[in-house]
Amino acid sequence: MRRTDLRRTAVAAVAVASLTLLVGACGADKPAADAPAAGAPSGGASAKQEEPGKQEEPAAKALSVAELEKLALAQGDVTTYMVTKGTKADEAVAGSVKSDKPECKPLVDALSAIPMGQPGAHVLRKAIEKPAKMKVDPGASAEEKAKAGLGALTQPITAERLASYEGKGAQEAFATLEKAGKSCAGGFNGEQDGEKLKITKVAPDTVTGGDQAQGWTLSMAGDGPDEQDVVMKLAAVRKGGTLATFYTISLGGTVKAQPTPVIEAQLKKLG
Incomplete structure (x- = not known):
């Protein structure tokens, strides 16, 4: 399986997060003073459904990029992950993303970290789960530090797209992705960018929090008969007029769980 072809964001996340953050920030395991603990509860306990007689949510006002940057995750917000900003090299060109089934294109967009619908502003974050033993001796050689970074290549990597919408745009974007997951x-x-992928199965996965939340497990076929499927995770969480999508892969081939600490930390910052 050509796992370096899975997604440009994922490859860049490995190069930047695992080598730069892991090696350069090794030993920085102390949580920030205001950092949420891993597994700490978010503002919402479950995906909320419209209840009979419940007052309709007011139309949202889209945030600016500067406002979103303040709300987006930063290094130190998630004690068990390393976080970095996305770069231009991580951005997929919208026209390069295609699907043989129009109803499934929103999923391909989400797997390419392309925002749903027409947000007023959006930002990209990348997070890599820290290995159980990530500390490197400050006196270690460059070769030893590089080896430690390469050892993190199979750690789950999450690309988060945080987008803000006007009016009911966030609800509509969530609904579009939810419908694609079912269809x-x-x-x-x-x-994506000329690279083919064959998704063999899309199964619902439990994600909670915010005003609406849904997760999916996606299986991608290997290149040959002896190659196992690559298992990925996708999640979408809406809080008011802001929608966050989280796409998680591992160059090791299988992602076993949603990046719950990342999702919860993001929801806490959204308030």
Whole structure:
């Protein structure tokens, strides 16, 4: 399986997060004073459904990029992850993302960290889960530090797209992705920057918090008959007029769980 072809964001996350953050920030394991503990509860306990007689949410006002940057995750916000900003090199060109089934394109967009719908502003974050033993001796050689960084290459990597919408845009964007998850349960073919991917299954996955939340487990076929499927995770959480999508992969091939600490930390910053 050509795992370096899975997604440009993921590859860049490995290069930047695991090598720069892991090696350069080794030993920085102390949580920030205001950092949420791993597994700490978020503002919402579950995906909220519209209740009979419940007052409709007011139309949202889209935030600016500067405002979103203040709300987006930063290094130190998640004690068990390293976080960095996305760069231009991580951005997929919207026109390069395709699907053989139009109803499934929102999923390909989400796997490419392309925002849903028409947000007023959006920012990108990358997070890599710290290895159980990530500390490196400050006196270690450059070679030893590089080796430690390379040892993190199979750690789960999450690309988060945080987007803010005007009016009911966030609800509509969430609904679009939710519908695609149901319509494409049997799989689909996709393409990003000329690289092909074959998703064989899309299964619902439990994600809680915010005003709406949903997760999915996606299986991607290997290149040959002896290659196992690559298992990825996707999640979407809406809080008011802001929608966050989280795409998680591992160059080791299988992601076993949603990045719950990352999702909860983001929800805490959204308030």
